[in-house]
Structure formats: C-alpha cells, structure tokens
Amino acid sequence: xxxxxxxxxxKLLDQPDIISFAGGIPDxxxxxxxxxxDAYGDVLGGAEAGAALQYQVSEGYLPLRRWLAGQMGxxxxxxxxxxxxxxxxxxxxxDYLGKLFLSPGDTALVTWPTYLGALQAFNAYEPxxxxxxxEGGNMTPAAYHTAAAANGxxxxxxxxxxxxxxxxxATLDRKQREAVLDLAGELDIAVIKDAAYRALRYDGEGVPPxxxxxxxxxxxxxxxxxxxxxxxxxxxxxxxxxxxxCAPRHVVEKLVLMKQASDLHSPSxxxxxxxxxxxxxxxxxxxxxxxxxRERRDGLLNALEVNMPEGVSWSRPxxxxxxxxxxxxxxxxxxxxxxxVKEARVAFxxxxxxxxxxxxxxxxxxxxxxxDRRAVSEGIPRLAALLKG
Amino acid sequence: xxxxxxxxxxKLLDQPDIISFAGGIPDxxxxxxxxxxDAYGDVLGGAEAGAALQYQVSEGYLPLRRWLAGQMGxxxxxxxxxxxxxxxxxxxxxDYLGKLFLSPGDTALVTWPTYLGALQAFNAYEPxxxxxxxEGGNMTPAAYHTAAAANGxxxxxxxxxxxxxxxxxATLDRKQREAVLDLAGELDIAVIKDAAYRALRYDGEGVPPxxxxxxxxxxxxxxxxxxxxxxxxxxxxxxxxxxxxCAPRHVVEKLVLMKQASDLHSPSxxxxxxxxxxxxxxxxxxxxxxxxxRERRDGLLNALEVNMPEGVSWSRPxxxxxxxxxxxxxxxxxxxxxxxVKEARVAFxxxxxxxxxxxxxxxxxxxxxxxDRRAVSEGIPRLAALLKG
Numbered sequence: 211x212x213x214x215x216x217x218x219x220x221k222l223l224d225q226p227d228i229i230s231f232a233g234g235i236p237d238x239x240x241x242x243x244x245x246x247x248d249a250y251g252d253v254l255g256g257a258e259a260g261a262a263l264q265y266q267v268s269e270g271y272l273p274l275r276r277w278l279a280g281q282m283g284x285x286x287x288x289x290x291x292x293x294x295x296x297x298x299x300x301x302x303x304x305d306y307l308g309k310l311f312l313s314p315g316d317t318a319l320v321t322w323p324t325y326l327g328a329l330q331a332f333n334a335y336e337p338x339x340x341x342x343x344x345e346g347g348n349m350t351p352a353a354y355h356t357a358a359a360a361n362g363x364x365x366x367x368x369x370x371x372x373x374x375x376x377x378x379x380a381t382l383d384r385k386q387r388e389a390v391l392d393l394a395g396e397l398d399i400a401v402i403k404d405a406a407y408r409a410l411r412y413d414g415e416g417v418p419p420x421x422x423x424x425x426x427x428x429x430x431x432x433x434x435x436x437x438x439x440x441x442x443x444x445x446x447x448x449x450x451x452x453x454x455x456c457a458p459r460h461v462v463e464k465l466v467l468m469k470q471a472s473d474l475h476s477p478s479x480x481x482x483x484x485x486x487x488x489x490x491x492x493x494x495x496x497x498x499x500x501x502x503x504r505e506r507r508d509g510l511l512n513a514l515e516v517n518m519p520e521g522v523s524w525s526r527p528x529x530x531x532x533x534x535x536x537x538x539x540x541x542x543x544x545x546x547x548x549x550x551v552k553e554a555r556v557a558f559x560x561x562x563x564x565x566x567x568x569x570x571x572x573x574x575x576x577x578x579x580x581x582d583r584r585a586v587s588e589g590i591p592r593l594a595a596l597l598k599g
Numbered sequence: 600x601x602x603x604x605x606x607x608x609x610k611l612l613d614q615p616d617i618i619s620f621a622g623g624i625p626d627x628x629x630x631x632x633x634x635x636x637d638a639y640g641d642v643l644g645g646a647e648a649g650a651a652l653q654y655q656v657s658e659g660y661l662p663l664r665r666w667l668a669g670q671m672g673x674x675x676x677x678x679x680x681x682x683x684x685x686x687x688x689x690x691x692x693x694d695y696l697g698k699l700f701l702s703p704g705d706t707a708l709v710t711w712p713t714y715l716g717a718l719q720a721f722n723a724y725e726p727x728x729x730x731x732x733x734e735g736g737n738m739t740p741a742a743y744h745t746a747a748a749a750n751g752x753x754x755x756x757x758x759x760x761x762x763x764x765x766x767x768x769a770t771l772d773r774k775q776r777e778a779v780l781d782l783a784g785e786l787d788i789a790v791i792k793d794a795a796y797r798a799l800r801y802d803g804e805g806v807p808p809x810x811x812x813x814x815x816x817x818x819x820x821x822x823x824x825x826x827x828x829x830x831x832x833x834x835x836x837x838x839x840x841x842x843x844x845c846a847p848r849h850v851v852e853k854l855v856l857m858k859q860a861s862d863l864h865s866p867s868x869x870x871x872x873x874x875x876x877x878x879x880x881x882x883x884x885x886x887x888x889x890x891x892x893r894e895r896r897d898g899l900l901n902a903l904e905v906n907m908p909e910g911v912s913w914s915r916p917x918x919x920x921x922x923x924x925x926x927x928x929x930x931x932x933x934x935x936x937x938x939x940v941k942e943a944r945v946a947f948x949x950x951x952x953x954x955x956x957x958x959x960x961x962x963x964x965x966x967x968x969x970x971d972r973r974a975v976s977e978g979i980p981r982l983a984a985l986l987k988g
Binding site: 331 | 627630632635644649650654685686688719836837862863864865868869
C-alpha cells in the first residue's frame with residue numbers, strides 16, 4: 211500500500227458513517243484545550259509576547275529544554291539542556307537523524323513491521339533496510355556487516371519503538387533492550403529510540419528507557435550511542451508540532467546546524483506555550499488519557515475476543531494506541547480493507563505498509579484511541595462477519 | 600565568516616549597550632500582538648479548537664491556502680489552492696526546493712552576494728554555485744552548461760530575491776526579470792524567487808513578480824518554471840513560522856510528499872491563526888510597517904551621508920530591511936566588526952558571508968528595522984569614526 215493510498219484512506223475519516231480504526235491520532239475531545247488556550251493568552255499577553263512572535267535560537271526555547279532535561283532525569287537519564295534539541299514533532303527528529311547518518315546504500319536496522327513514518331523519513335536518504343529482531347533471532351554482527359557491505363554501504367543505526375510500538379503495540383523487556391545495546395555496541399552503530407507512546411502505559415511495570423541503560427553502561431549521556439526521540443503529540447497536542455531529541459551534546463550540536471539550515475527553529479510561541487502547559491498539566495493529562503484509552507483498549511480487546519473467527523490472532527498491548535491483528539495466511543488485508551470500507555463501512559490500516567520488505571500482507575493495525583463503545587460494538591462484529599463470510 | 604561566528608555575533612544583540620545593525624529581524628514592538636493573541640483565543644475557543652490542536656494534511660490549512668491564492672491573484676498570478684503549499688517559514692521552502700532539485704555536484708545559480716540562509720539550505724545538498732548577474736553580464740547558456748558539466752552535474756535552478764534583496768536591498772526592474780526568465784528558458788531550469796520582503800516597498804512603483812511574467816509567457820502557472828517562496832515572517836510574525844510556496848501543481852505535489860516525510864505538516868493552530876490575522880490585519884500591518892521602516896531607512900541613509908568618509912558607498916533601497924555598504928578596497932569588514940564591537944559597541948554583518956565564492960570582504964550589511972533615532976545618531980558616527988581613524 212502506497213503513501214498516496216493511505217492518504218486516500220485517511221480521507222475516509224471525514225465520512226460520518228465510516229467507523230474508523232485507521233488513524234493513529236489522539237482523541238481531540240481529550241486535548242487540554244482550555245489550558246492551551248489560556249497559555250497562549252498568557253504568553254501573548256505577557257512580558258514575553260515579543261519574544262514569542264520573534265525569531266528564536268535553533269536549539270529551542272531554553273526553559274522548555276530545561277524542563278525536558280528534568281523529565282529525562284526522572285526516567286534515569288541524567289542530562290542538562292545541552293542534551294535537549296527541540297524539533298517540530300518527532301517526525302522531524304527522524305528526518306534529521308536519517309539525514310545525519312545515512313548515505314545512499316547504507317543500512318538501517320528496523321523491526322518487521324515498524325513505524326511507517328520512520329520508513330518514509332529514512333527513505334529520502336536511500337538506505338537499505340535489514341531486519342532487527344529484538345525478540346531474539348538477530349543475525350551475527352559479522353553477517354549484518356557483510357550484507358551492508360554487499361550493498362555498498364555500512365550499518366548506520368538501529369531504529370525502534372520500544373514501548374507500545376506503532377504498529378504492533380509490543381513492548382520490549384529489559385533483557386531485550388540490553389540485547390539491542392549489545393548488538394549496537396558490537397556493530398558500533400547508533401540506536402534511535404522513538405518514545406512517542408512511552409507515557410501511555412495502562413498496565414504492568416515500566417521498563418527503563420534504552421538511553422537510561424546506555425548511560426549506565428557507557429558512563430553518561432555524552433558517551434551514549436542512543437538518541438531518544440520524544441513527542442508531546444500523543445499527550446498534549448499533535449497540531450502544535452513540538453517534539454525533542456535527548457542525545458549526546460555532540461549530536462545535538464550537529465542537529466542544531468541542520469535545523470538552522472532547514473527551518474531556522476520550531477515556532478517560538480508554540481514552544482513557550484508547550485512549556486507552560488507541560489509544567490501545569492502534563493501529569494494530570496497523562497492520568498486522564500490512561501483512564502480513557504485503557505477503557506477503549508479493553509473494549510476493543512473484548513470485542514475481538516467475542517467476535518473474531520478462529521485463525522485470527524491479535525496483540526494485547528500494555529499501553530499506546532494500537533492492536534495488531536494477524537489474519538489467516540493467504541488473507542490479504544488490503545483487499546479486505548477495500549471490501550470492508552464498501553460493505554461494512556469499517557476502516558483500518560493494512561499491515562503491509564509497515565514492512566520494509568513489503569511482506570505482512572495478512573496483518574492489519576487497529577487504533578483504539580477513537581474507538582468508543584458504539585464504534586467497537588458495531589464495527590468489530592461487522593469486520594468479523596466479513597472475515598467469517 | 601562561519602555560521603557559528605554569526606551565531607556568536609547575534610548573541611551580542613542581548614547586550615544592552617551594543618547598538619546593532621546586524622540582525623535581519625523585524626521590530627517586535629510592531630508585531631500585531633493583540634490581533635494574534637485574540638486570534639489564538641478565537642480559534643482555540645471556537646468550534647475548530649479540536650482541529651487546531653490535531654494533525655492536519657501536509658499541504659496545509661485549506662482556508663489559508665485559498666486566501667493566499669487570492670493574494671497571488673492580486674499580483675497577477677492566477678492560481679488556486681492546488682498551487683499553494685504551506686511551509687514552516689520560507690527557509691523550509693528553500694530546504695525542500697534544494698532537496699527536490701539538487702544532487703551533489705549540480706549547479707545552482709545565485710547572485711554574488713545572496714541570502715546567506717539560502718546558501719545554508721542548499722549547501723546540505725552539496726551543489727556548486729555559479730554566478731547569476733541579473734544586472735547584466737551573464738555568461739552564455741552554453742558556458743553555464745559546460746562549467747556545470749565539468750563539475751559532474753547540471754544547472755538546476757537560479758535563486759534570487761528580486762525585491763529589496765537580502766543583503767543588498769537591490770530590486771530588479773522588469774527588463775532584468777524578463778532576462779532571468781530568458782536565461783532560465785535557454786538553460787531549461789527552474790527559477791526560485793524568494794519574495795520575503797516584497798510587501799515592504801517605501802518608494803517607487805512595484806514591479807511584477809517573476810512568476811507573473813512567467814505565467815504570462817508560459818500560458819499559466821501549471822506550465823511555469825518559477826517557484827514563488829512567500830513568508831509572513833517580515834509582516835506578521837517570524838516566530839509563528841508560516842510561509843508558502845506558490846508553484847505549478849506538479850511541484851506542489853512533490854513538496855507535499857516531502858513534507859509528509861519530513862515533519863508531517865506545519866502547526867495546525869498557527870496556520871489557522873495566521874489565516875484569521877492575515878484576513879483582518881495584513882493590509883493595515885503593511886501600512887504600519889511601511890511608515891515605521893521608511894522613516895528608519897531615511898534616518899540611516901541620512902546618517903551615512905553626513906558621517907561616512909570618502910571611499911565608502913552604499914545602496915539606497917526602495918524597501919525591505921537592509922542597506923549594503925561597500926568599503927574601500929582592502930578594508931576587511933570582519934576585522935572591522937571585531938574592532939567595532941570592542942571599541943565602538945556597534946554591530947553589523949560582514950558581507951563576505953553572503954558570497955558563495957568567499958569574496959566581498961570589503962562589504963557589510965546594515966539592517967535598519969531596529970535602527971531608531973538614537974541608534975542611528977550614536978551608532979553611525981561611531982562606526983564612521985572607526986573607518987576614518
């Protein structure tokens with residue numbers, strides 16, 4: 211499935227009779243709109259109004275960078291503002307890191323499947339992909355090297371979403387995270403950790419971030435090989451486009467020069483507002499989302515249990531936004547989507563798009579963030595009926 | 600002068616006793632802060648609050664694109680929303696167009712000097728630069744082709760700032776614009792027109808945009824070779840980071856895919872607010888800025904006339920933000936800056952940074968947007984005294 215087809219698909223969300231489990235987007239009715247509106251009023255009505263509307267340094271608004279360094283500290287990543295770089299969403303972080311590391315023909319290690327937006331960001335730099343298996347079963351470092359060299363490049367980084375991954379919902383345990391660092395050390399490559407969903411844990415115990423484990427073994431963030439890509443999009447607002455990279459200072463310095471050449475800086479006013487809002491409502495907003503999304507996840511899992519025919523299996527994520535469904539071998543989820551939209555008025559994303567090698571035709575992704583009771587109680591039986599018929 | 604040195608220089612602006620003619624930034628006291636604050640309140644308090652904080656299509660907010668298409672129409676460029684692509688400032692447009700057109704070793708035609716940010720954006724794609732002389736004296740198309748081929752690439756585009764250029768303040772007349780289109784036609788290359796300062800004309804008659812002339816000869820925007828990069832930064836607010844490209848539809852389609860991979864979209868809320876603000880105060884804001892900046896330009900030109908020693912010459916711009924000063928041959932403006940900051944507490948940007956070939960050592964740029972009467976009446980005599988002594 212091509213990006214253009216996915217765009218067409220997303221347009222379906224505007225049709226009121228379509229029940230959509232497709233878009234990987236937060237529920238807009240849960241945005242802290244009042245807090246955000248008040249913060250824009252305060253920032254633009256206060257002593258810093260001029261600064262909020264003026265050009266700004268490329269690394270980002272200092273108080274926001276300091277606040278984020280404090281948040282990273284709470285996760286076991288001791289750092290300061292020199293380790294924080296503000297981006298226009300974590301998509302921009304992926305684009306810049308792709309640009310920083312990849313020359314055409316180089317190899318990026320990704321899971322099969324992985325976040326589609328990461329593949330789109332990296333594709334601009336013409337890499338080859340090889341398969342990362344944090345669940346076990348990686349090739350030897352020598353085999354990765356040899357395969358990369360045969361393509362005329364080198365292995366440059368491993369990219370992964372360790373918490374409640376997009377699209378599978380899976381979370382890596384501590385041992386798997388340590389194994390990723392072992393492999394990265396043997397290959398001497400960077401680890402790009404996409405932490406977009408990290409705060410959205412509904413059950414179970416949190417696992418230390420790979421960057422925290424890396425700092426512990428390497429002796430501090432400036433010696434680490436892991437680059438943490440964070441985002442406010444899933445907690446506060448995606449439309450404000452504020453994300454960050456937490457990384458060794460020498461990497462931040464390169465990203466700052468890249469940003470200066472590419473868009474100067476992320477919007478000043480949005481950074482200042484995000485700082486106000488994050489300081490005041492980040493924790494309560496996380497609580498609110500956990501309550502609402504946990505209920506929706508449970509509703510979706512229950513409906514799948516009740517309705518799905520034998521031969522269909524799915525993930526049971528401890529957090530995040532997605533349930534990953536595997537259909538019987540030979541079923542094509544893209545064909546199913548076309549029928550489902552037409553006959554059942556239910557939308558989802560076929561899983562094939564998330565595979566760098568174009569496999570995974572019998573998989574699909576369901577997002578539960580917008581899946582209220584009606585959507586689940588009507589949509590899942592209709593989808594199941596199609597699969598049974 | 601390197602980018603890092605210029606960054607150091609810009610930090611001087613924070614020192615209260617420095618009189619700075621350096622930063623190419625608008626006067627924050629002239630921002631329409633109240634209108635912008637009210638618009639954030641309206642957008643985030645209204646029926647579209649959810650959409651303002653949510654993800655958005657990569658091409659940009661439709662009502663803003665329609666409004667911009669109408670504005671382009673008033674400049675003689677008949678187009679519709681399919682020809683408008685929203686960027687995070689015009690710097691992002693330059694980055695994307697560099698990425699779209701340039702492979703390492705290709706040639707970009709630029710004036711000597713040209714906008715430093717454009718060189719920074721294009722440098723990421725490793726071009727060679729050749730000299731564009733819209734004032735007359737271009738090489739033959741064959742000579743440009745041969746020089747490009749000798750570098751292992753092709754001539755891909757001509758970039759220029761036709762109105763009140765950064766850094767020189769110069770404006771191309773109609774005949775010069777037609778000559779640029781003639782050359783681009785003979786070379787079969789794109790023309791990237793940076794229109795950042797276009798609305799800020801203080802005297803004289805407006806000249807048709809190159810894109811308007813191109814549409815007239817090519818038979819419409821979708822057949823044109825000119826790409827118009829516009830920006831709200833100089834009129835409404837740079838800190839909101841909203842710009843646009845007006846271009847043939849087939850170019851817009853490519854830019855949309857690029858944006859999807861690089862940062863998804865520019866902030867939804869800023870686009871919606873910019874639309875509100877532009878609809879209500881764009882014209883009055885232009886009037887206000889013209890009044891204020893014209894007076895500052897006149898004050899600066901007068902002070903140069905009264906104080907500068909023989910052998911120093913300068914441009915007399917009809918608009919924009921900059922006066923370009925040429926010092927006697929052999930004077931190094933970077934050395935002068937170091938002395939000027941230390942002894943006279945006056946800052947400016949040495950002109951050398953704006954030359955793709957590293958020449959222009961005896962030139963400097965003065966910005967008059969922040970040059971109030973005191974700054975001019977104290978700063979210019981001090982700078983002149985240094986040059987005399």
